[in-house]
Amino acid sequence: MIQTRQDEHNPAELDKPPYSSKSYSGDSRHLRLGADDSDRGAKNSVIYSCGRYLQKVATGLNSLFSGMGVTIRYFVNPGRIITQQYPENRESLRMMERFRGHVVMIHDENDHHRCTGCGICEKACPNGTISVLTTKDRAGRKVLGRYIYRFSQCTLCNLCIESCPFGAITMGRDFELAVYDRQLLTFILNKTQGGI
Amino acid sequence: MNQLPTDTNYPVHNIVGDLVRHHFPGVAGYVNGFLTLASLLLLVALLPVFLIWLERKVAAHFQARLGPMRVGYHGLLQSTADGLKLLFKEVLMPKGADRFVFFLAPILPASAAFLVMTILPFDHHLQVADPAGGVIYVLGISGLSTLGILMAGWASNNKYSLLGAMRSGAQMISFEISLALIMLLIVMVTGTSSLRGIVLSQQGTILDWWIFKLPVLGLVAFMMYMISSTAELNRAPFDISEAESELTGGFATEYSGISFSMFFFAEFVNMFVSAGLAATFFLGGFLAPQIGIGLIDMVLNFIPGFVWFFCKTVLVIFLYMWFRWTFPRLRIDQLMDLEWKMLLPANLVLLMVTGVFLAVGWIL
Numbered sequence: 361m362i363q364t365r366q367d368e369h370n371p372a373e374l375d376k377p378p379y380s381s382k383s384y385s386g387d388s389r390h391l392r393l394g395a396d397d398s399d400r401g402a403k404n405s406v407i408y409s410c411g412r413y414l415q416k417v418a419t420g421l422n423s424l425f426s427g428m429g430v431t432i433r434y435f436v437n438p439g440r441i442i443t444q445q446y447p448e449n450r451e452s453l454r455m456m457e458r459f460r461g462h463v464v465m466i467h468d469e470n471d472h473h474r475c476t477g478c479g480i481c482e483k484a485c486p487n488g489t490i491s492v493l494t495t496k497d498r499a500g501r502k503v504l505g506r507y508i509y510r511f512s513q514c515t516l517c518n519l520c521i522e523s524c525p526f527g528a529i530t531m532g533r534d535f536e537l538a539v540y541d542r543q544l545l546t547f548i549l550n551k552t553q554g555g556i
Numbered sequence: 557m558n559q560l561p562t563d564t565n566y567p568v569h570n571i572v573g574d575l576v577r578h579h580f581p582g583v584a585g586y587v588n589g590f591l592t593l594a595s596l597l598l599l600v601a602l603l604p605v606f607l608i609w610l611e612r613k614v615a616a617h618f619q620a621r622l623g624p625m626r627v628g629y630h631g632l633l634q635s636t637a638d639g640l641k642l643l644f645k646e647v648l649m650p651k652g653a654d655r656f657v658f659f660l661a662p663i664l665p666a667s668a669a670f671l672v673m674t675i676l677p678f679d680h681h682l683q684v685a686d687p688a689g690g691v692i693y694v695l696g697i698s699g700l701s702t703l704g705i706l707m708a709g710w711a712s713n714n715k716y717s718l719l720g721a722m723r724s725g726a727q728m729i730s731f732e733i734s735l736a737l738i739m740l741l742i743v744m745v746t747g748t749s750s751l752r753g754i755v756l757s758q759q760g761t762i763l764d765w766w767i768f769k770l771p772v773l774g775l776v777a778f779m780m781y782m783i784s785s786t787a788e789l790n791r792a793p794f795d796i797s798e799a800e801s802e803l804t805g806g807f808a809t810e811y812s813g814i815s816f817s818m819f820f821f822a823e824f825v826n827m828f829v830s831a832g833l834a835a836t837f838f839l840g841g842f843l844a845p846q847i848g849i850g851l852i853d854m855v856l857n858f859i860p861g862f863v864w865f866f867c868k869t870v871l872v873i874f875l876y877m878w879f880r881w882t883f884p885r886l887r888i889d890q891l892m893d894l895e896w897k898m899l900l901p902a903n904l905v906l907l908m909v910t911g912v913f914l915a916v917g918w919i920l
Binding site for chain 1: 622
């Protein structure tokens, strides 16, 4: 529409490609005045504007219908709804694969974990959430004593998990984490002292 | 094909009306009139409750959500609960607002919707009044809701309200031209402007509905009616008068409690009225969608007309909702371009071509 208005005022302006900054003298077409006039005739003709109008209607309707096609596909496929009816389906609700709950330590069936107490996670933590307290086993080797994790300070940034060279910790899938007492947010993650 | 009589409006038979006439012959006219208006009022009061629920459910499913699920079965009572909440909320009036106009404004759109409802042909004899100039009546009355919105914006003493109201006024007045021209087209092809007459002119099979009866042009006219009535209803993608992300609610910014709910209710009743008019003009109103096979047509005819009317109306309402939850909002200049540069010329050409079709007799 705006182009049409420009067209009436200065038809020669439209012939130039919009990115061209060349002056008219470089373009031989504009030296011939007759060509200019016939251009104006073509651009202002009824057939030209009718064609433009119809083209606009066709492309517009096409895009509208394709949009409506997208939404109706959502409408007729209720299976794509991921909304959960939370308190009602508490029993069957499974958290997403990539959900980050609080940090948990991976234990095997004998309650063994893979943590060596190296403390890399403690250094990686930006806000002092983790304290790795080590102890010595009967052979005098340094092993993990208590792995203290303060959930109240954790931002669930995943840096401790990324930094762990042994894959001993991971982000849990638990999502009902609210408690009434702040003390309950400090966990000791390891079930056994020592390791493998 | 059993042709319905076109000329007789009376006598109107129904159980309740006959009972009243039998027991109180003297005042039957008044009692029946009162009952008619009461039932219509009941419809006007209950429709928005259902339509708001429908809108929320449809919107949710278009966006892969569930919508209201908690109050009642699949949230059926949700809008009732919301309505009750709105009733108990405090009615506020901004400082410096024009008290009379401020509280008069919400009543106008609601009453406009109610007034148009009185001439909608729900069934063959289920129509409060059938004025000969029904289409003109519809056009005249629908101006009331524009007035209501303008008054609301002006009386609110708020720049957002005023901007929203002015936009809305410009938009509704522009699109009313298109709407009027499409109604004129229907009046031209049917030769009557009574709504019942328009429905009765579409008797026969589905192909006798005006959307198909006028080859191609009927479909084009229907699409143009849908566009301009969506704009007339201030619904998305033409909801620039509310434009909640730009104008914080437009003309309804300063309204609360029951005055706000009046606007909200009027919006949905207006949608029903618009859809009902679309059904009347293009989809055969209360007539059953016969397909020309005797047995099936008999079954379809057995279903009462008002059921067909409501089915068709809900179908059109679904279209409105589909538009709303698919298309993004237009800018004000795009909106005006659409009316004055696209729809209006197309409308005039359509009228002209229809005239040619009528003269040549290219009507199914």
